[in-house]
Amino acid sequence: xxxxxxxxxxxxxxxxxxxxxxxxxxxxxxxxxxxxxxxxxxxxxxxxxxxxxxxxxxxxxxxxxxxxxxxxxxxxxxxxxxxxxxxxxxxxxxxxxxxxxxxxxxxxxxxxxxxxxxxxxxxxxxxxxxxxxxxxxxxxxxxxxxxxxxxxxxxxxxxxxxxxxxxxxxxxxxxxxxxxxxxxxxxxxxxxxxxxxxxxxxxxxxxxxxxxxxxxxxxxxxxxxxxxxxxxxxxxxxxxxxxxxxxxxxxxxxxxxxxxxxxxxxxxxxxxxxxxxxxxxxxxxxxxxxxxxxxxxxxxxxxxxxxxxxxxxxxxxxxxxxxxxxxxxxxxxxxxxxxxxxxxxxxxxxxxxxxxxxxxxxxxxxxxxxxxxxxxxxxxxxxxxxxxxxxxxxxxxxxxxxxxxxxxxxxxxxxxxxxxxxxxxxx
Amino acid sequence: xxxxxxxxxxxxxxxxxxxxxxxxxxxxxxxxxxxxxxxxxxxxxxxxxxxxxxxxxxxxxxxxxxxxxxxxxxxxxxxxxxxxxxxxxxxxxxxxxxxxxxxxxxxxxxxxxxxxxxxxxxxxxxxxxxxxxxxxxxxxxxxxxxxxxxxxxxxxxxxxxxxxxxxxxxxxxxxxxxxxxxxxxxxxxxxxxxxxxxxxxxxxxxxxxxxxxxxxxxxxxxxxxxxxxxxxxxxxxxxxxxxxxxxxxxxxxxxxxxxxxxxxxxxxxxxxxxxxxxxxxxxxxxxxxxxxxxxxxxxxxxxxxxxxxxxxxxxxxx
Numbered sequence: 001x002x003x004x005x006x007x008x009x010x011x012x013x014x015x016x017x018x019x020x021x022x023x024x025x026x027x028x029x030x031x032x033x034x035x036x037x038x039x040x041x042x043x044x045x046x047x048x049x050x051x052x053x054x055x056x057x058x059x060x061x062x063x064x065x066x067x068x069x070x071x072x073x074x075x076x077x078x079x080x081x082x083x084x085x086x087x088x089x090x091x092x093x094x095x096x097x098x099x100x101x102x103x104x105x106x107x108x109x110x111x112x113x114x115x116x117x118x119x120x121x122x123x124x125x126x127x128x129x130x131x132x133x134x135x136x137x138x139x140x141x142x143x144x145x146x147x148x149x150x151x152x153x154x155x156x157x158x159x160x161x162x163x164x165x166x167x168x169x170x171x172x173x174x175x176x177x178x179x180x181x182x183x184x185x186x187x188x189x190x191x192x193x194x195x196x197x198x199x200x201x202x203x204x205x206x207x208x209x210x211x212x213x214x215x216x217x218x219x220x221x222x223x224x225x226x227x228x229x230x231x232x233x234x235x236x237x238x239x240x241x242x243x244x245x246x247x248x249x250x251x252x253x254x255x256x257x258x259x260x261x262x263x264x265x266x267x268x269x270x271x272x273x274x275x276x277x278x279x280x281x282x283x284x285x286x287x288x289x290x291x292x293x294x295x296x297x298x299x300x301x302x303x304x305x306x307x308x309x310x311x312x313x314x315x316x317x318x319x320x321x322x323x324x325x326x327x328x329x330x331x332x333x334x335x336x337x338x339x340x341x342x343x344x345x346x347x348x349x350x351x352x353x354x355x356x357x358x359x360x361x362x363x364x365x366x367x368x369x370x371x372x373x374x375x376x377x378x379x380x381x382x383x384x385x386x387x388x389x390x391x392x393x394x395x396x397x398x399x400x401x402x403x404x405x406x407x408x409x410x411x412x413x414x415x416x417x418x419x420x421x422x423x424x425x426x427x
Numbered sequence: 428x429x430x431x432x433x434x435x436x437x438x439x440x441x442x443x444x445x446x447x448x449x450x451x452x453x454x455x456x457x458x459x460x461x462x463x464x465x466x467x468x469x470x471x472x473x474x475x476x477x478x479x480x481x482x483x484x485x486x487x488x489x490x491x492x493x494x495x496x497x498x499x500x501x502x503x504x505x506x507x508x509x510x511x512x513x514x515x516x517x518x519x520x521x522x523x524x525x526x527x528x529x530x531x532x533x534x535x536x537x538x539x540x541x542x543x544x545x546x547x548x549x550x551x552x553x554x555x556x557x558x559x560x561x562x563x564x565x566x567x568x569x570x571x572x573x574x575x576x577x578x579x580x581x582x583x584x585x586x587x588x589x590x591x592x593x594x595x596x597x598x599x600x601x602x603x604x605x606x607x608x609x610x611x612x613x614x615x616x617x618x619x620x621x622x623x624x625x626x627x628x629x630x631x632x633x634x635x636x637x638x639x640x641x642x643x644x645x646x647x648x649x650x651x652x653x654x655x656x657x658x659x660x661x662x663x664x665x666x667x668x669x670x671x672x673x674x675x676x677x678x679x680x681x682x683x684x685x686x687x688x689x690x691x692x693x694x695x696x697x698x699x700x701x702x703x704x705x706x707x708x709x710x711x712x713x714x715x716x717x718x719x720x721x722x723x724x725x726x727x728x729x730x731x732x733x734x735x736x737x738x739x740x741x742x743x744x745x
Contacts, residue, residue, distance in 0.1 A: 198627030198630040198631065201631075202442070273543070318519065320541035321542065322542065322543075
């Protein structure tokens with residue numbers, strides 16, 4: 001029996017409202033005991049004195065893009081796994097928007113095998129909701145669940161045919177499957193590169209009103225009401241969508257919502273002079289939207305924060321803004337960026353870890369994401385105050401398109417553990 | 428190092444210019460306008476320098492204007508029609524820029540269909556870059572030539588009431604003009620159907636009108652914009668004829684402006700769509716031909732100033 005004891009840690013427990021000092025005992029990869037602040041040093045097994053640094057459940061990241069199959073040069077399971085470990089992400093929930101899409105049990109098995117071989121962290125795949133993410137026929141949701149799919153999504157391709165979507169939602173409900181939607185009206189947002197407004201007009205870039213997100217969410221909510229499906233909105237990024245989400249929850253619909261760490265920490269003006277690393281989908285919003293979304297995370301209205309890790313190679317980004325690809329890598333920047341919310345006083349640490357670990361785990365039926373007895377010892381040890389300058393050249397991802405390049409960050413991962421085994425230690 | 432009155436390496440947009448820098452440039456352009464009316468039009472401000480015109484989007488007028496401006500100042504001018512070249516073979520904008528940069532040009536004049544593309548290119552080359560229009564972003568020399576035309580016609584470039592009419596949402600000319608005329612402290616009115624007005628317009632510090640008669644009331648200057656053919660049918664406006672009826676400039680609509688108001692158009696004009704043909708040719712009201720003339724002078728001034736900075740920078744480096 002392997003035994004590991006953490007002492008002298010500030011425990012960020014998503015099931016409590018405050019950070020407490022104490023320790024944990026890990027046996028055979030699971031948390032088996034909580035220790036009080038002044039627990040005597042135990043002699044058996046390995047003992048780690050955390051020196052009053054912070055110990056929290058590893059991040060459960062819902063919506064990571066790994067570019068296998070198709071674009072392994074952008075990100076492989078190996079590189080993504082190393083980046084995740086370095087970022088304190090112990091479970092990656094991967095997206096099916098690869099080339100080809102993960103829309104068959106065979107493709108899913110390939111992905112699961114690659115992940116098991118190459119990634120040092122847990123990988124749980126999502127599968128496409130419709131074949132080829134084309135929005136016409138639903139995938140073999142049952143077989144895909146048997147093969148290990150934890151949720152179904154066409155990612156940023158919205159299923160425009162509501163009859164197709166209604167049937168897929170009904171069928172998924174019959175199997176208890178979770179459907180992850182991308183709330184965005186595809187007509188209104190067609191061709192947009194940024195959020196509409198003064199900045200978009202000054203830069204001469206095609207913009208989309210945040211209303212497109214609310215329209216997409218309203219449509220999806222109506223279909224959930226009709227089908228009783230289990231639904232998660234991948235990214236809610238603007239204030240106008242929040243009342244609809246609150247009403248849907250109050251009405252007892254089985255709906256949760258996420259947002260991205262970038263939309264919580266950056267705004268539309270960060271694009272500045274056409275910096276393509278800040279081109280995201282949906283685009284970055286105004287500051288008042290950012291603050292409203294951060295407040296919704298703090299209140300629990302928005303359940304989940306994701307990295308929406310989207311690797312793009314240099315060639316895809318070194319283009320005029322309208323032509324450049326969307327998305328940013330964030331596995332390694334996730335925790336330091338989240339610390340900006342903590343240091344700004346917008347969201348406290350236990351709430352952050354509910355959004356980054358426990359809630360996504362709960363939504364997917366995973367035991368991870370918490371410090372309770374019996375939970376897997378997927379842990380991250382971090383220092384929320386350690387300052388550093390983000391240098392994208394140091395990233396472990398094969399693609400280094402982070403908007404935080406050159407930014408002053410505060411908060412570093414010191415060590416990461418998956419099932420009690422150390423998978424990362426800072427230099 | 429750069430000359431103090433115009434401390435810029437590139438001319439990418441009006442946004443980066445200050446009021447007094449605009450005045451410096453227009454003063455110099457005035458002297459070139461005088462030169463251009465002489466029998467001998469030659470100066471040597473750009474002697475020995477190489478100017479490359481890279482147009483990723485078709486343009487006859489602007490390209491000719493830049494070419495004449497460069498030649499009158501003694502530059503070696505080369506035109507590259509980018510649609511016909513390696514762009515078709517899949518070369519990226521940055522590779523094209525690096526290839527040209529290796530040939531040591533001194534002035535690069537660039538037009539591109541995407542907003543921000545000229546900024547991107549300017550980051551990658553060692554020479555001075557002039558934006559000849561990028562997407563819907565900026566067209567600085569057009570705004571400067573409009574400003575010079577107004578200044579010469581009205582005797583000043585401040586405290587004028589100026590209306591910009593038409594497709595403002597898709598117009599780089601409108602953006603550069605809004606910025607320039609705002610910096611020079613004029614009252615701006617934007618007139619157009621809501622579908623052709625940009626988002627966030629309420630924050631631009633301008634007055635917005637949807638009705639021409641109301642918007643043109645007592646203005647000193649009427650600037651018409653070109654309506655692109657692809658926007659005419661159903662998408663943004665119902666039809667060409669409805670647009671002409673409501674927003675096309677004719678004598679009746681112009682009668683709401685001041686009696687001595689001037690009429691401008693960046694060209695090429697759609698006669699009978701945004702402007703009445705007779706009005707466009709009325710030498711008492713229309714300054715459209717003066718705009719073309721001032722275009723050469725303004726481009727000479729802009730390239731002259733950038734070349735001076737280039738020489739100073741290189742002198743310091745050597």
